[in-house]
Amino acid sequence: MTxxxxxxxxxxxxIPKLGLGTWRIGDDEVAHAVREAIALGYRHIDTAQAYGNERGVGEGVRAAGRPREExxxxxxxxxxxKDYRGAVASIDGSLAALGLDHIDLMLIHSPQPWSGFRSGDHHFEGNLEVWRALEEAYRSGKIRAIGVSNFEAVDLDNIIENGALKPMVNQVLAHVGNTPFDLIRYARSKDILVEAYxxxxxxxxxxxxxxxxxxxxxGVGIPQLCIRYCLQLGLLPLPKxxxxxxxxxxxxxxFEISSEDMAILENAERIKDYGDASHFPVFRLGD
Known part of the structure; x- marks a missing residue:
């Protein structure tokens, strides 16, 4: 399996090339979903403090019957x-909520608070404070890899130029009809893996x-085609x-998408309506 x-x-x-996204899966049902995914062969589970389901994800991982290192x-x-002390507490809070002895990858969820997402304020100093806490947790063994999410090139540069470690991952919105090719190329030039939520x-x-x-x-479904598209671009897809x-x-x-079909998908008309998710900041950009 991929x-x-x-x-x-x-x-x-x-890091496994395909992960299970858990956004909007409730804390009371996500443990079952995680156990089912692991039973089917998934070895990568993605959550966040903002999802409110870290406890359930950790329960599912612990109950799955597989060695933790898998x-x-x-x-x-x-x-x-956006401050060091808050980030330290946040990291320890996630470890406690998950009930795990380490986190494999921890990201800064956004360069801006959601209320000011893409507002023009990049919170450079605040992100460096959070990054310092992540670097310390990484060195202490609490976290095996550290990265960012929703970061633009200028936000990546802030960390690369001023942090001790550069991000290992940037997790961004990426799909047919909205693929940030310039950002993907830039991240790749810095040896940063791009994940596609x-x-x-x-x-x-x-x-x-x-x-x-x-x-x-x-001979596949639309989700399979979209996931394969991401993989052929060198992205790590996280279908939920x-x-x-x-x-x-x-x-x-x-299966393999032909180069001709990949060109069609890469140039697909931009999505401008995300339905019931359009009110979330990361999807509002399509309006």
């Missing part, structure tokens, strides 16, 4: 935290007739689902 093949981060840590767990420092555009690509026709030609059948099909992407 969920068990890996990328190697620039610090030598390996499961890669990602979480994220809350976007509103919402690779099926929060489900909105499921209604695309052109994608449906292309997927049918490959609590449905075991969807988990199974999302990981069944052992």
């Amino acid at each position: 969920s068990t093949t890996t990328f190697e981060l620039h610090n030598g840590v390996t 499961i890669f767990v990602t979480t994220k420092v809350g976007a509103d935290i 919402s690779p099926v555009a929060h489900g909105n690509l499921l209604r695309n007739g052109d994608l449906a026709a292309m997927a049918e030609a490959y 689902t609590a449905n075991p059948e969807h988990m199974r099909s999302n990981a069944s992407v052992d």
Whole structure:
């Protein structure tokens, strides 16, 4: 399964090429979803403090019956935290909520608090304070890899130029119809892995007739086509689902999209409506 093949981060840590996203899966149901995913072969689970389900994710990981070192767990420092002491407490809070002895990857969830997302204030000093706390937790063994999420090139430069360590990952919104190619190329030039959240555009690509026709030609579903698209771009997709059948099909992407079809997908019309998710800051950009 793609969920068990890996990328190697620039610090030598390996990370499974496909992860299970858990945004908007409630804390009371996410443990079951995580156990199901691990039983199906997933070895990478993505959560965040903002999701409010770290406790359930940790429960699912512990109850899955696999050695801890086989499961890669990602979480994220809350976007509103922009100071060192707050970040230290945040890191320890995630460890306690997850009930795990270490976190495999921890990210700064956003360069700005959500209330000021993409407002023009990059919070350079605050992000460096949070980064210092992450670096210390990394050196102490609490975290195996550190990175960022939703960072633009200028935000990456702030960390690269002023931190002791450069980010290992940048997790961003990336899918057919909204792929930040310049940012992906820039991150790659700095040896930073790009992860793609919402690779099926929060489900909105499921209604695309052109994608449906292309997927049918490959004998797959639209989600599989979108996930494979990300993988062929060298991205790490994080499709979210609590449905075991969807988990199974999302990981069944052992096919190759032709170069001609990749060119069509790379130039697909930009998505401007994310449905019920449009009020969230990261999706508001499509309006």
